[in-house]
Amino acid sequence: MHIPYIINVTTSIHEFILLGFLCSRDTEIILFILFSIIYILTLLGNGAIICAVWWDQKLQTPMYILLANFSFLEICYISSNVPNMLCNFLSKTKTISYNGCILQFYVFLSLCATELFFLSLMAFDRYVAICCPLQYPVIMTRRVYGSLVSACWVGGFLWLLTPVTLISQVPFCGSNIIDHYLCDLGALLAISCVPVPKTTLTCSTFSAVIMFVTLFFILVSYTLVLRAVLQVPKGSGRKKAFSTCASHLVVVSLFYGSIIVMYVTPGAANRPGMKKFVTMFYSIVTPLLNPLIYSLRNKEMKIALRKLLGLTL
Numbered sequence: 001m002h003i004p005y006i007i008n009v010t011t012s013i014h015e016f017i018l019l020g021f022l023c024s025r026d027t028e029i030i031l032f033i034l035f036s037i038i039y040i041l042t043l044l045g046n047g048a049i050i051c052a053v054w055w056d057q058k059l060q061t062p063m064y065i066l067l068a069n070f071s072f073l074e075i076c077y078i079s080s081n082v083p084n085m086l087c088n089f090l091s092k093t094k095t096i097s098y099n100g101c102i103l104q105f106y107v108f109l110s111l112c113a114t115e116l117f118f119l120s121l122m123a124f125d126r127y128v129a130i131c132c133p134l135q136y137p138v139i140m141t142r143r144v145y146g147s148l149v150s151a152c153w154v155g156g157f158l159w160l161l162t163p164v165t166l167i168s169q170v171p172f173c174g175s176n177i178i179d180h181y182l183c184d185l186g187a188l189l190a191i192s193c194v195p196v197p198k199t200t201l202t203c204s205t206f207s208a209v210i211m212f213v214t215l216f217f218i219l220v221s222y223t224l225v226l227r228a229v230l231q232v233p234k235g236s237g238r239k240k241a242f243s244t245c246a247s248h249l250v251v252v253s254l255f256y257g258s259i260i261v262m263y264v265t266p267g268a269a270n271r272p273g274m275k276k277f278v279t280m281f282y283s284i285v286t287p288l289l290n291p292l293i294y295s296l297r298n299k300e301m302k303i304a305l306r307k308l309l310g311l312t313l
Contacts, residue, residue, distance in 0.1 A: 042284075076111055
């Protein structure tokens with residue numbers, strides 16, 4: 001999935017300046033080291049989950065295969081913005097080409113949309129496993145969850161085609177300074193030559209629809225799961241079900257909480273520095289935390305990771 005080379009005939013700007021974090025040179029070096037460590041740890045953490053699922057035959061089930069795909073998505077997601085941010089820390093000009101900016105906007109938000117679809121799919125997987133355990137092997141076959149995973153990826157990138165097309169037609173003829181560390185929707189619209197209310201409304205609608213539809217699907221799935229779990233007699237089965245679902249719900253809460261603040265309550269995210277902080281949380285911090293959340297609360301994953309570390313030592 002890719003977007004064509006874009007030339008906006010309505011703009012005279014051929015590159016943007018990403019201000020990033022307004023701080024001294026020494027502080028930029030410290031931030032460069034900090035985010036480099038976070039990036040490496042994220043790659044290692046999510047990579048370890050992928051390897052554990054790949055090598056451990058006990059984890060060759062739909063739930064863990066989905067988790068491995070989700071970890072791969074997290075690697076792509078954080079790689080869509082952090083490497084460029086790290087380069088800007090060391091750069092004096094901090095420039096990004098017009099087409100590079102539009103491409104980053106498209107890839108970053110498409111991966112964000114793909115993550116929303118994945119979280120919904122993982123909730124559906126837990127619903128089928130807990131509410132329909134006897135039919136689970138029949139429903140969640142390799143072909144079915146392979147198709148669902150593919151649909152998440154394709155759907156995420158198709159969903160952003162309309163917003164990215166509209167953004168590519170926004171005229172930029174004045175300031176080319178973006179007060180952000182990446183080419184985000186609000187940051188781009190803030191420097192357009194003229195107000196573009198239709199584009200703003202359309203992009204906000206697309207963002208709100210995918211957020212609330214997937215969130216509604218997740219809440220319905222877990223409401224049914226909770227009802228089914230409460231009907232199970234107290235014991236290890238109920239505890240295991242709660243533990244598995246709790247990990248996913250923590251991830252959902254962190255991710256949805258931050259993007260809703262960013263895109264649904266713009267007034268809260270428009271305070272100085274708040275927009276960058278919120279974006280940093282859902283684009284950098286959550287990919288780092290997700291491997292810890294899933295591995296620390298899952299007995300099978302902890303055993304597989306110990307075996308993996310034993311093989312690599």
